Amino acid sequence: MTVRYHARGSQELPTYTCHRDGIENGRSACTLIPGHTLDERVGQLLIDTLTPLAVEAALQVSAELQQRAAEADALRAAHVERARYHADLARRRYLAVDPANRLVAGTLEAGWNTALRALNDAQAAYDKASEQHAGTLTPAQKNKIARLVTDLPGIWTDPATPMRERKRIARLLLTDVTATRTSDTITAHVRLAGGQHRTLTLPVPEPAWKIRQTKASTIAEIDKLLDHHTCAEIAGILRRRGLPNGEGRPFTRVMVQRVIRTYQLRSRRQRLLDAGLIPLDEMAALLGVSTSTVKIWYHAGIVGGQRYNDKGEVLYHPLGPNPPARHQGRRHDTQRPA
Numbered sequence: 001m002t003v004r005y006h007a008r009g010s011q012e013l014p015t016y017t018c019h020r021d022g023i024e025n026g027r028s029a030c031t032l033i034p035g036h037t038l039d040e041r042v043g044q045l046l047i048d049t050l051t052p053l054a055v056e057a058a059l060q061v062s063a064e065l066q067q068r069a070a071e072a073d074a075l076r077a078a079h080v081e082r083a084r085y086h087a088d089l090a091r092r093r094y095l096a097v098d099p100a101n102r103l104v105a106g107t108l109e110a111g112w113n114t115a116l117r118a119l120n121d122a123q124a125a126y127d128k129a130s131e132q133h134a135g136t137l138t139p140a141q142k143n144k145i146a147r148l149v150t151d152l153p154g155i156w157t158d159p160a161t162p163m164r165e166r167k168r169i170a171r172l173l174l175t176d177v178t179a180t181r182t183s184d185t186i187t188a189h190v191r192l193a194g195g196q197h198r199t200l201t202l203p204v205p206e207p208a209w210k211i212r213q214t215k216a217s218t219i220a221e222i223d224k225l226l227d228h229h230t231c232a233e234i235a236g237i238l239r240r241r242g243l244p245n246g247e248g249r250p251f252t253r254v255m256v257q258r259v260i261r262t263y264q265l266r267s268r269r270q271r272l273l274d275a276g277l278i279p280l281d282e283m284a285a286l287l288g289v290s291t292s293t294v295k296i297w298y299h300a301g302i303v304g305g306q307r308y309n310d311k312g313e314v315l316y317h318p319l320g321p322n323p324p325a326r327h328q329g330r331r332h333d334t335q336r337p338a
Contacts (some may be wrong), residue, residue, distance in 0.1 A: 001179075003035065008208065012163070014039060016179060033181050034205045038188060041200050043166070045190060046173050047153045049198075076126045083122040087115035212246040219263055222256060226268050231256040232310040253310060269308040269315065277306065277315035286319060289326055297324060 002019070005012045014035035021030045090112035097105045155161055156169070175191040181204065188200040221243065225234045232253040239250045249255075260267060266274075273279075283303070284291045297303045298314055302324050305316035 001031070011036075031181060033179050033186060037202055037205050038179065038186055038200075041202055042170070042174075042177065042188065042190060043156055045198055045200065046170070047156060049192065049196070050152055050173065073126075073130065076122075076129055080119070080122045080126050083115070083119040087112070087119040090115040214246045214259055218243050218245075219259060219265075222259055223265050226260070226265065227271060230268060230307060230310045231260070267308075272306055272308050272315045276318055278318060279315060280313075283316040287323060287325075293326075 001016050003014050003016055005014055007013075016031075016033040016035050016038075017029050018031040019029050022028055090108065094105065094108040094112045097108050099105060152169070156166060173193055175193055177191075178189040180187050184204055186202050186204055188202075190198040190200060192198070218238070221238070222234055225237060229237065234256050235251040235253050238256075243251070245251055245255055245259075259265070278286070280291050280294060284294045287294065287297075287303075289297075294303065294316070295314075298305050298316065303316055303319075305314040307313065308315050
């Protein structure tokens, strides 16, 4: 299993992937495990496990193991000394034999060679065991370990700590982590360096698109505001109310339009049309005037209407019993009673 990183905002988040079957058989990745929540849980496990009491107990166990190792070392050293004694005894017997007695000399020489091989084997076993059990902790090293336990939570959670340093700490404290995934859970079997086993079960993180979704309450508020406001006005109202989009950013006109399209909300224009308001071309035909004249009359307050977008485009209220009419050479907004 390998790790890949992807950026989310200012963070680099890991994803653990297995491509072996895909590489060998030309298939897609057999396993993709989002790693950011898993890493957080494993890090918290290390912090919780590596307490001062746990370290003190571990040091006591280490001291006991060192004592037992010293006893075993003494036994291995005694075995080497016995082998050396037998090899020296065989050498002296061989040197004391009469060279003329070839049969006895040959037998003693073979015995000497056997004793030498036994000595070499015992010495090699002793040296190998000594290398494996080397590294007795000094009091200064034990004090450093105790201080590290106190400092570890701050080091691990510090945002300035590079990911590579956390990996180094994890390599020292962990033997391995086996992670598996189902459709809704991630299970990690953790083996600590001291021999302890832990099993972590956590839900699969939501995908990025779902995390970025606008809240349902905000969508409902936009739907309600569309009855009376344009997209730019709605964005301003949401900003004043402190309602951000799914990414936590303040709403803009374009963001509101995107929400309307994505969630298939009825547009403000459609709402006004359903309420019986009339488009510009139809209003001009009803009044028998040009569209420019309708716009002039709207701004003069002669005909009523409502803006349905931020370009100033208007849908008009139905005409009453006394609709305005054209007056040759005079403007309605300059008319005065006689």
